[in-house]
Amino acid sequence: MPKFLHTADWQMGRAFTRFETEDGAALVEARFEAIETLAQLANEHQCDAVLVAGDVFDAQTVSDRTIRRVFNATKGFAGPWVMLPGNHDAALAESVWTRARRLGAVPENVHLALQPGVIDLEAQGLSILCAPLTQRHTYGDLTEPFSGYETPEGFLRVGLAHGSVQGLLPDEIDSTNPIAPNRAKASRLDYLALGDWHGTKQIDERTWYSGTPEPERFRNNEAGNALIVEVSEPGATPTVTSLPTGRYQWHQWRETLAVQSDLEQLLERLNALPESAVVDLRLEGSVTLAGEETLLKALSVAEARFRSLRCERSGLQLAPTDEDIAALKADGYVGEVVESLRERQEGAQDDVARDALAILAGLLREREQEVGQ
Amino acid sequence: MKLQRMRIEQLRQFRKPFVLDNLQPGLNLIHGPNESGKSTLVRAIRAAFFERYRSTAVDDLRPWGDSAAAPTVELDFEHEGRSWHLTKSFLQRKRCDLKVGTETYSEDDAEEKLAELLGYQYPKRGASKAEHWGIPGLLWVEQGTGQDIEQAIEHAGDHLKSALNSMVGEVASSGGDDLIETVRSQRDILLTGTGKPRGDYLKLEKDRAQYELEIEELKERVHKYQEQVDRLGKLTHDFDQAEAERPWEDAQRHLEEARARYQQVERLEQQQNQEKATLNQLQQNHRLLQQNKEHLEGLSRQLESRKAELDRAEHDLSVAQAQTPAVTGRLTEARTAYEQAEKQRKLAGLLQTRQRLEQDLKRLEQQQRVISQNLAKAREYQQQLEQARQQARENRIDPELVKKLRATGSQLNEETIRSETIATRLSWQLDADASLTLNNEPLVGQGEQQLLEESTLVIPGVGTLGITPGGEELASTRRKLKALEENLAEQLKTLGVASVEQAEERLSAYENAGRAQKHAEDLLKSVAPAGIEQLVSEQNEAESELEKAKSQLEATPKPNPKEDVPALEEAEAAFARAGSALDKAESDDRAHQSRMSALKQARDNAKTEWQRLADEEKSPERQEQLRQITTHLANLEKQQAELQASLERREREIREARPEFLKQDIERYQNAVNQLRQTQENRGRELRDIKVRLEAWGAEGLEEQLNEKEAEYDQCNRRYQELHRRAQALDLLLNLLMEKRQALTRRLQAPLQKHLNHFLSVLFPEASLEVDEQLRPGTFSRGTELGQITELSFGAREQMGLISRLAYADLLREAGRPTLVILDDTLVHSDSDRLEDMKRILFDAASRHQILLFTCHPEKWQDLGVPPVDIEASKELSA
Structure with missing residues (x-):
């Protein structure tokens, strides 16, 4: 036979x-x-x-x-x-x-x-x-x-x-x-x-x-x-x-984030994947500064866990809330800069503005942490 | 802030305490001559604030030569309703005490308190310098630095910003500037000042390009490899197919066929050529026989033509013979005419000779007549000449001697006359019978005698009377007279004349004879220039010539007057004509004779020739020969016709075989064979080459390399994109931050501009002064002028500097900051008009700020409306 x-x-x-x-x-x-x-x-x-x-x-x-x-x-x-x-x-x-x-x-x-x-x-x-x-x-x-x-x-x-x-x-x-x-x-x-x-x-x-x-x-x-x-x-x-026979599983996700729970769900799904995963994430929609901080932390953890993790976030806008800005203590003209960047990002889908905003938020956060210490 | 009182002690020339009291909240004019301590007061105020009390770099405060001194400054001032009291001592006693209201500060605390109040800083070590002075540096103007506003503003920068923060507090950002610095430093890691990549970013950019290049190269090589593989596949296929089909063998077969066919054609062509040669030979033969035949047949024709020629010669001869009498007649005529002309010519010559002789005769007769006449005249003139010569000989006298004689005569006369005047005159009138003897000479009748010498008068009868003439000169006169008389006599004798008159007559006759001789000579010369003898011989010659002519004439025969004789020229011309006519007639005759003989010769030749041919024509051998040749010719023609037909046939055969195409076919098939074999060989070679090449290339694992390289590129590109985005983001962020901060600065610009304009309108009503983003007065414009403050004159710069400082003071006051303006001998370069304007400005500013104006020219500031404080007077008071 x-x-x-x-x-x-x-x-x-x-x-x-x-x-x-x-x-x-x-x-x-x-x-x-x-x-x-x-x-x-x-x-x-x-x-x-x-x-x-x-x-x-x-x-x-x-x-x-x-x-x-x-x-x-x-x-x-x-x-x-x-x-x-x-x-x-x-x-x-x-x-x-x-x-x-x-x-x-x-x-x-x-x-x-x-x-x-x-x-x-x-x-x-x-x-x-x-x-x-x-x-x-x-x-x-x-x-x-x-x-x-x-x-x-x-x-x-x-x-x-x-x-x-x-x-x-x-x-x-x-x-x-x-x-x-x-x-x-x-x-x-x-x-x-x-x-x-x-x-x-x-x-x-x-x-x-x-x-x-x-x-x-x-x-x-x-x-x-x-x-x-x-x-x-x-x-x-x-x-x-x-x-x-395969050793690695390849996953490609296209997700749109709108509200806080979207992000939470995404992170839950990500956590559920086995370590042998090869993941390609592309995120769109918008996220608050706090949300982005959460996301970045989660991605950092996932990167270490999976065989490979790539996340494309250029389509994901940063939408700082008033609380975000207050938390960053972006007063005076720095506050104006934050506002200007947010407008540019929304108005023209400007990646550069988005990145600039992220950098500025990062710097301000660092400063707050230093002050906090 | 209002300074109320200052007290200094042991400070430079103020060894004793000095108090400046009663300072006013507005304008204070403090004056004193040079060296009075004006600058020391200013220095003391600055030291009290700027210098650390423990500074060792303030030796300049020490009174000269007083090493134990402790320079001390005490200041009382008021600010925001509180009174401040500062005591600061240096060097020997280092101390600083500050009392604010009820609070007290000392040492460093006190100094920090002051620095914070006024907005300046202390040096880390050593003496305080301009960069530490902050806001006071702007408001406290040292002597001669009023125009240097830019530096002062720069040094005051940080203090100004923080001082002015309260005005614009809602837009200033806490830590914004630090943030900008952080962003800038992060941006500068990635980008150069002009926005070009640098560092890792630049390296990635370059790497990326390098990868692209490498990938391109690899792709190219892979492409080449694939091409070669395809080529290999095709070649292998072609090679195998060719090996199976062996197309070159086919071509070889065709080639051989073509060659065989071509050889056939070549054989035909050979035969053709042989036959052509035979035909050629036959034709040649035919031509020769034809010539022979023609030759034989030609004899009868020749005979006829000979006969014709003979007849023609006979005819020609008879015509010529007929012409002979005419020719001979013309010759005789010509001869007769010639002889006649010759005779005429001789006659004409004779006649002419006679005429010439007759003319000669006449001429000679005439000549002989003239000579005879001349000879007669010449003889007459000769005679005249002889007579004249005779005359001259007879009367010959020397004119010079005559002239001398004449002179001597007249001299003698004169002397005689004079002697008579001085001589003793003896006159007498004697009776007729009476006589006297004077000097032995008897005197009778009456007379008179001059007596020049001692004379003896004998009166007969009486005796003798001696008379001696008186006078001194009498003797010399008598001697002179005597000499003259002797001279005259001598001359007369020489000349052979008796008297002077005679001499004159002879001279005149002599001269006349001379003239007559001359005249006769001239006449003679005119008729016989060569003399009479010559003339005589001429006459003889003429006569003999005449005789000769006469005899010649007689010898010459006289022409017959009845005959008509032409002129000699005419006769000679006629003779010449007759001569040439005769020549022609003779030559015609000769030509005729020679022609005649030639014609006779021709006629004889023709006759001989004709005879010979006539004999030959009739021979039987010739008849036989002609028959044979005719037969032979007919045979030849038949053979030729056959050959030609054969040639044409073969020619057609050859043409139809197309030998030129056959030749091309052979070449073509040969090439095809070669080329097909060559192609196959080339294929084989290329196959081997490609295999070797592909093996080598294959070992490199090109596509795997390319895959890997692309992966590397992707990574590099990803990182590059990250940095690129980060660089752009940082650049944007930095620009935005700067922009916003500048917007903030511009918000401070407006009020400063307002204060500046307030003062500027007083000084230059039409002008404007722009404040730049660093809050410095920048562009100045007045009418059409436009430029920077630094381009203005020193005086104007100083004025601009001062109003800028006052504008700052206003701005600071609005922000609730202390303002004290100290001016040390300022505006010395201003003219009186400008100074007047500046006074208005100062007065206006003093309504808001306390101003201490130190000067050594109090007269310039008399009209400020404030009482001046005299340092010298205050010194006295303090003492």
Whole structure:
């Protein structure tokens, strides 16, 4: 009863912008760990093979070290791995794959599907029908030839492809590398393992996107899984089990603050997140000076707790109340300056005025504290 | 604040106590001459406030030479209804005591109290300087510094602001200035004075640019890499396809086909050329035979033409022969005419000779006549000349001697006359018979004699009478007379004349003869310039010439008068004409003769030629030859026609094979083969190159680098944006704070301006003086003048300085601060008009402030309306 693990879109060699150096490095490291996790899962579930449906590498020219580390990370699983070139790592005349081979980094048990065709895993009774990308983008259905591929009697016909299933995925997905929605049926496939869509997604009972094993964007829900596929015999409906593999959860929140309770709720939700969260906050609306002080304190705490926390507050206006100003003891012309800045901030959505106001409030607060001591 | 009394002791020249009492709340005029202690009083007031009582830097207060002195100042003044009493001693006894109402302060407390009241500060050490004087520095004007208002205001700045705070208290901010400083220092970390990034901000900006550059570079390289990969893919495809299809072999086959076809054409062309050569030969042969045939056929034609030529020659000859008599006739005629002309010419010549001889004869006869006449005249003139010469010879006399003679004669006359006057005259009248003898000479009748010498008169009868003439000169006269007489006689003898008259006559005759001779000579010269002999020989010559001419004429034959003889010139011209006519006739004749002989020769030649041809034409060999040639020619023509047809056929064949295209095809296929092979080789080479290159580039992990670099850039940019926003925010904040603070300052400006205008209108009715943001009088304008106070004259600056100070005093008073104005000999540079205005201003200010005016010119301030205080008098009182 053949059983295999379906994964895709490792995107190895990607560096993370928008993060602090340290956080970026941790996120990169997590992706290598994800491969090891996959190998471990394959062993745990006694899989016959691991199929990677494209985009193992994020780019053609990644460093030698990355190439070696990727193949090293597969060592945990000694069974066959079949890796398919996707749009990021297409099997061009010169590619990351040819380099990996030149480096001698590819282990015996890893099959590189660099040409369209069938890879028969004799021992496992698996015929892997491969539709590798040999150009960066194609506009024809590369899985079309699957129908013509003959496979040994009694072997499972498993398609391995990378692209967009026509008409099912949201429009925003690149419409290049199209795949017919009825491919599994049309080409008599027992299962079609797809890559390119980074979330886990079922197309039909035999067709799945496994998604990436470790999330790397804030979009795409259901990322961070691998699929264990079990087909009792050729023609039988596959049993597909999704297993979590991701280490970090990515959260992106867009919040508008209007009243004090909005802020309180936000902070409660933030507190509820696990430490492995990668958080991107964008705040709008307005906040009092006291509220901002609270917010800043909470963010400071959260920054230390989470893998990464970023908060964009330029859309969040400062609305000092009379109490705020009284508390700051901004008398005389300084008071006028506060008023002027507040007006500018509200009138023209002036970020500079907002920042100036924040700085002024900070300075005044410091002064009050000094006096208080 | 009102100063009421001051007392000083042991201070400079005031060794004894000195009291200035009874000071008025308004204007106080305190005067004294130089050295009277006026400046010491001012110094004492300043010391009482500004100098620390324990200061060691106040030695100038010590009376000269008194090291034990303790300079002391006591001041009594009133402020806000309380009376203040200050006692301050320096040097030997350092003390300070202040009593305010019932409260007492001493030492430092007392001094701080005073500083707070008036708004100034103490030096940390040493003597108090201008920068410590604060508000009093502005209101207390030292001698000669009235114009330096700016410094004073600067030094008073902080004190002024805090002093004036109460006026504008609601807008001033507690700690606002500190805040500004904090903001400024934070801003200055990020921005330069002109708002350019600095420090980390600048570094980030640069880093960011550097990252951008690096990213751009990496992207470029990635792009290149991808291009190379694409190139590799395409090349691999092309290379494999070419290897499979081997298109160069196809081209090679085409090439060989084309070459074979071309070789065929070349063979045809060779044959063509050979046949063309054969044809050429045949044509040549044909041409030669044709020439032979033509030659043979030509004999009959030649014969005819020879005959014609012969006939023509005969004809020409006969025509020429016919012309012969005419030519000969013309020659004879010409000869006759020539002879006739020659004869005529001779006759004309003869005639002319005769005419010339006849003319010569006439001329010679004429000449002979003239000579004969001249000769006759010449002989006559010669005779006249001889006569004249004879005359002259006969009468020759020397005119000079005559002249001398004449002179001697007249001298003798004169002497004679004189002697007669002095001589003794002896006259006598004797009877007829009586006689006397005088000097042995008898005297008879009557007479008279002059007696110059002793004479003896003998009277016969009587005896002898001696007479001696009297007179002294008688003797010399008698001697002179005698000399003269002898001289005259001598001269007469020499000249050969008897008397003077005769001499004169002879001279006249001589001169006449001379003249006649001259005349005759001239005449002779006119007819016979060369003399008579010459004339005679001329005559002989003329005669012989005449004879010769006559004989010649007779020898010349006389022409026949009946004959018509032309003039010589005409005859000669006719002769010349006849000569040339004869020449022509002769040459015509010669030409005719030679032509005749040439024609005869031609006729003979033609005849010979004709004869030869006529013989040849008739020969049988020639007939045979001509027949053979005609046959041969017909054969040749047939062969030619055949060859030409063959050539045309082949030519068409060659043309249809298009050899030029075949040649191009060969070249084209050859190139194609080469190029196809070359292309494939190049592909192979490029493939290897690209592979090597890509391997090298791939090892660099370009895209991963790019990813990382972009991450770094992102971080850098984020930090940059943060700082950028912070810098902008700080800049904005600083500007706003400054702006607002300036607005506050401007609020203080208004009242100060008001007070300033109040005084200024008195001094310069049309002028205005702007107060700047630092509350300093700045721009001054008067009519069209516009400028800074510092550009005004010293006097005007001093006046401006004073009214500014008074304006400040007004402002301070409004703020409830003490004001005491001390002026030490001020306004000395003002003219009387301005001084008058300043007095009005001072009087006005004195209604609000106490003013102490120290001066050594009390007369200038008489009209201030206050009693002057005389220091000297006060000294006496104090003592």
